[in-house]
Amino acid sequence: MTSTAQDLHPAPVLEPGRTILELRGLEKKYPGTHALKPVTLAFKAGEIHAIVGENGAGKSTLIKLLTGVMPRTSGEVIWEGKPAALATPHEAMALGINAVHQEVVLCRHLTVAANMFLGEENSRFGILQQRAMVREAQKIIDGLGFDLPAHVTLGDLTIGQQQLIAAARATVRGTKFLIFDEPTAYLTRKEADQLFTLIRRLKSEGVTIIYISHRMEEVFELADRVSVLRDGTLVGTRNISETNDAELVKLMINRSIEQIYHKEHFTPGAAIIEARNLSGKGFENVSMTVRAGEIVGLYGLIGAGRSEFVTTLYGRHRKSAGQILWEGKDVQVNSEHDAIKLGMALAPESRRDQGLCLNLPVGLNLNLPIYKRISNNLLISGAQEKTQADRQIADLRIKTPTRNALASSLSGGNQQKIVIGKWLAHGAKLFIFDEPTVGVDVGTKAEIYRLFSALLSKGAGIILISSYLPEVYELADTLHVFRRGKLVATHGFHTADHEDILTQALAEKQEKLGGKT
């Protein structure tokens, strides 16, 4: 930690390298939990400071304290040399502290322009100057290099695009200190690159950035310094040039990086499901087979047709042409119900929207697919309901006070374990995991991957969809690459390198990625 206490004079414009924000023993206690143990840390003006740590390590708590969403228990925050109370979000914003959250918190029904100026509308004599605002918004968006229209409804954009708008919005408000909370969780690589360009540009304009991410390569690509939180304690701050992946991961979880991607190879058995020239909304002419004991990875950009393909397998959408064969037999899957009866299980992409009943107990969520089995014609067996739920909670090490706690009270990683765990007791043969580790910390990731192996060893097959290449690359026995609704390439385990796969997913050579701009 750099101590710059002697030059804490309030200056109108801070030179790069001066301390803009200093935390002195910042601490937060919830009833029963010490979420953030006293943290002392100084942020320099114009730096990109990454913060990494597992879910529950205290990152979100830190953000909430800095943005005034929650009051601190003790400690001091010094902003530009003066103590700041940061008691309300309004106060934080007035100082110039803003945050871009992982989940977009904007009005989906309003236009992009209306969202950009929400709360600071341009009006003349009380009448909104709508056209002027659209023009102005378009200028800002174009200036940032995003290829997005300002007049469309925000909800019509992809989540990734909405995230870019949220970031753009934060930049137009005299922000001096901007916090990004896992901004790329739902972004395609191209969108992420646009965001990185924006972040670097903000840095060059003197804005201080806190960048929170689970993705190590992003941290190394962007950040100047990185701080590691573990169990609510700041365990270290490093200059990015003086550290590496392995050291950070070790600081975060006390475990080495090789132990995360846990891959066991099984001899593939009989085919479980086969798609023959399957077409449907968003994809066409896709053929593939999943055999017992193998992981089939589907890689591609968001919108490349991967999710549409699996939801069609799962009966959510109708196929327009082609065949689905289940264990060699031609089947019609007309509803999710049919799919589940055959032996499929889907852990969907968005756990909040599709995966969980958030305001219901953990136990009910875990048992939802198997209520038929644990009840007779009339009544649920209370004893079985309890033992089934408790077994999953123990097996998956879901951190919850009891099975009666609401799903919403759990952290993201533990919620994801419920989404997966509810299918374990059900005993499916084909598991479809759509982005299973989005917003999940390294430790939970490792547990989820271990779970894959356990499923495979029992003779199940897995379809793994991921936008995160290392994940499918390290885990998939067969890797299919999707681009614009078509299956464009197929690889075996480690038979192609990252560059080739990326190029196949993107097609256009100039979009080849990896380096800094």
Add this chain to the structure above:
Amino acid sequence: MSTEAIPAEKPKRNYNALFGLTLLALLVLLWVILSFSTSSFASANNISNLLRQGSMIAILAVGQTFVIITGGIDLSVGAVVGFATVIAAMLINAGVPVFFAILLTLLVGVAIGLFHGFGIVKMGLPPFIITLATLTSLRGIGLLMTNGNSISINNDAFQEFSRNSFLGIPNLFWMVLLVGIPAYVFLHHSRWGRYLFSVGSNAEASRLSGVNVQRTIFMAYTLSGLCAAFVGVLLASRIGIGNPTQAEGWELQAIASSVIGGTSLFGAVGSVHGPLLGAFILATINNGANLLNVNAFWQRVITGVLIIVIVYFDGLRRRGGK
């Protein structure tokens, strides 16, 4: 591994039981206060009367609660009650045996509920709209059928039923138990009950977990329609006439009872005992206000204030519990 920031939340069931006890305490408190402040409240006659008054709304509230748990609302129940009195009266006067007349009337309620399910699931109409539509049109159909007149029921045995008591307790109150106990088992101990909650919480997640969401919604509205038709039969028995304009505004009393009983209008939160207690709390307030010679207009105001106060404290506690 890290220690997660899990808020120390109390288990849900304890909370439900606690809230139920609070409501029960409120009801008992009201009864004690009224027993001391009026001479006539504690009389057997008045208590019987009170139980009769509360029973019909209580049954409506149970059906309504099923619907609200799925995240919907059934505005038609009052109109269904009125319409059912007409159907029952016409059938009985036409010489249909009482048992079959009741059965047919209940089937009409089921049919109305199925229609609501159809409108919501198949036509994609919001529950508020489709049930509002049946609310007005059912009253209209009833008026067309009766030419705007009341139909007197010529069957004494049918009317006796609602006036009689069994073991000193009015028959109408026994009907609350007849509906309430199976409803409790259904909601809290059957998988269909679980599905009502899961659909109300997240329909998409339920669908992907293999729950038949459409059937669950059909079921909720059908049960609400059935409860309403049953109340219609009871009302016909009590007042001895069939009249489509009866039970005006009962849908709002049913919703109020449900909400006072802890049901969340956002869905996925509710019980059976809550709405029952809620209905009798409302009935007690009306009854007590009558005995205390409080202006009838004030009773409406008091009911409104009570809804705000109870729901506010309930919300406070839910948030505080986190």
